[in-house]
Amino acid sequence: MGLRRRLADLWQPWQSGHALLAIPLALIVAITVVDVLAPRHIHLGPLLVVAPAITPSFAGPRLTALVGALAVIAQTVIAALRGGFTANHQVQIAALAVISLLLVYFCRKRERRIRVLDRVRSVSEATQRVVLRPLPHRMGPLRIASSYLAAEDEAQIGGDLYAATRAGNGTRLIIGDVRGKGLTSISDASVLMGAFREAAHRSTTLLELGDTLENSICRHLAEQAEHTHHSEADHELHEHFITALILDIPDEDPMVQMTNCGHPPPLLLHKGRVTTLYSSHPQPPLGMCDLPRTGFTLNAFTFEDDDTLLLYTDGVIEARAPDGTFYPLAERVAQWTGSGPEKLLQHIRDDLLAFVGGHLGDDAAMVVIQRSPKLQPGHQLRKIIHISGISHHADGAPDAEATPHSAPGQE
The missing domain is CATH 3.60.40.10 (PPM-type phosphatase domain)
Known part of the structure; x- marks a missing residue:
């Protein structure tokens, strides 16, 4: 039961985080398809930066790096299908890669601070248990x-x-x-x-x-x-x-x-x-x-x-x-x-x-x-002793009034 509970605790955040991962992935696919099919004077590729930008709100640095890499690949595909790697496309790809790296870096810093905060909180809780014991x-x-x-x-x-x-x-x-x-x-x-x-x-x-x-x-x-x-x-x-x-x-x-x-x-x-x-x-x-x-x-x-x-x-x-x-x-x-x-x-x-x-x-x-x-x-003690069959005073002497009488014919 303990192993099953731990696996369930791990599965719940993994499941919720990966469900939200569908949002940036869907954005990458949608922006890529629309940009490729749109007229040549319309460029939606720069919007791909939205996908890695929203990922750190629910995921760690690894998933953020994955989404950033997919966004760079999508921008590369758009450039290849929209007339080759022009200077404009090259700048967009480089900018998207730099922004994705920065997002991964700050995501790692945030996770380190969260771990430090968790340790501080655990120390605070231990201090509370030692100093301010629950009544x-x-x-x-x-x-x-x-x-x-x-x-x-x-x-x-x-x-x-x-x-x-x-x-x-x-x-x-x-x-x-x-x-x-x-x-x-x-x-x-x-x-x-x-x-x-x-x-x-x-x-x-x-x-x-x-x-x-x-x-x-x-x-x-x-x-x-x-x-x-x-x-x-x-x-x-x-x-x-x-x-x-x-x-x-x-x-x-x-x-x-x-x-x-x-x-x-x-x-x-x-x-x-x-x-x-x-x-x-x-x-x-x-x-x-x-x-x-x-x-x-x-x-x-x-x-x-x-x-x-x-x-x-x-x-x-x-x-x-x-x-x-x-x-x-x-x-x-x-x-x-x-x-x-x-x-x-x-x-x-x-x-x-x-x-x-x-x-x-x-x-x-x-x-x-x-x-x-x-x-x-005193009431609790008398109740416990009475249940056992004999009631005693606090000094240990039997209580004559509470001593059970023998039934007729059993003396």
């Missing part, structure tokens, strides 16, 4: 969907980031946005996500986790500044920072803890209503190393069964329509409060791209989280 669809009682929309057409990753990990009997998530673009922002994002994945397991509280992330970013920026001139070092420390939103979602407790470091507030979808969860004690972004930070503060909110959280970066709410208006995220989300995470995310993606006319001005990342009572770890 799992399920973590404990949570259903999760994530999306990354890059502003650059050929980019797969930029300065926006998100990550999630299990920590004890709960899930910790982070979403952030690095100031700036390019390789520097990717480097800062990778440092923060690496620090989060490592520290989320070790930190007992969200406050401790925030301190660890701040120290990691400041240390990273200081190391970067050491490689620049002293006049540029202060500029680097002042201009590099990361807005971040960090959440700690317990499995059994509906109270969620959140610390917001200069990031857009999340949206809570509860029973058909959309609420913006503003932070009562907003914190400066991570990486503002020269500012005195008194410590991280926490905000708590209720996240019940069937509730949905929408986390996003400023590339979503700062997206502009052609008339300059900003994307009304909360207003649009209110239309799809009954959707699951994947469906909600798809609605927002499609609507956002349609709103801006298909091109974003900044990277945009979104994470949708829904607490599902069907995915409660």
Whole structure:
């Protein structure tokens, strides 16, 4: 099956490319026949250049060279049948040959650039998989969907980031946005996500986790500044920072803890209503190393069964329509409060791209989280054990009420 599929994949572009090859070949035949049959004062031979000119749009250098050679042969046939190789015919043949060679040359250059672009794209995709790992669809009682929309057409990753990990009997998530673009922002994002994945397991509280992330970013920026001139070092420390939103979602407790470091507030979808969860004690972004930070503060909110959280970066709410208006995220989300995470995310993606006319001005990342009572770890464990015939408590002791009784006469 694998070999058959590969052959089918190869056959499809070959078949479409060779079907289009009939167009320049038909042009060569038609122009040659008409020129030979036309009166002597009508010369259509120069139109043969159209055939090799259109071939690179669907074929490579080899087919372009073939069509160019056929066009030169056709021009030679026309000259032989129209009274011999006059000076005019000789110039037409030479010009057609030179143009065909130039087309083949530029076609080869284009193919080389396409191969380089393919390699760059593959590296970009590999970088995305390593740095910005896809979030799992399920973590404990949570259903999760994530999306990354890059502003650059050929980019797969930029300065926006998100990550999630299990920590004890709960899930910790982070979403952030690095100031700036390019390789520097990717480097800062990778440092923060690496620090989060490592520290989320070790930190007992969200406050401790925030301190660890701040120290990691400041240390990273200081190391970067050491490689620049002293006049540029202060500029680097002042201009590099990361807005971040960090959440700690317990499995059994509906109270969620959140610390917001200069990031857009999340949206809570509860029973058909959309609420913006503003932070009562907003914190400066991570990486503002020269500012005195008194410590991280926490905000708590209720996240019940069937509730949905929408986390996003400023590339979503700062997206502009052609008339300059900003994307009304909360207003649009209110239309799809009954959707699951994947469906909600798809609605927002499609609507956002349609709103801006298909091109974003900044990277945009979104994470949708829904607490599902069907995915409660304790409920799942009890269901599995009950199917096996005996229900146990979490401490391993048999549940007397769930122990199956013997049928009469089978004791």
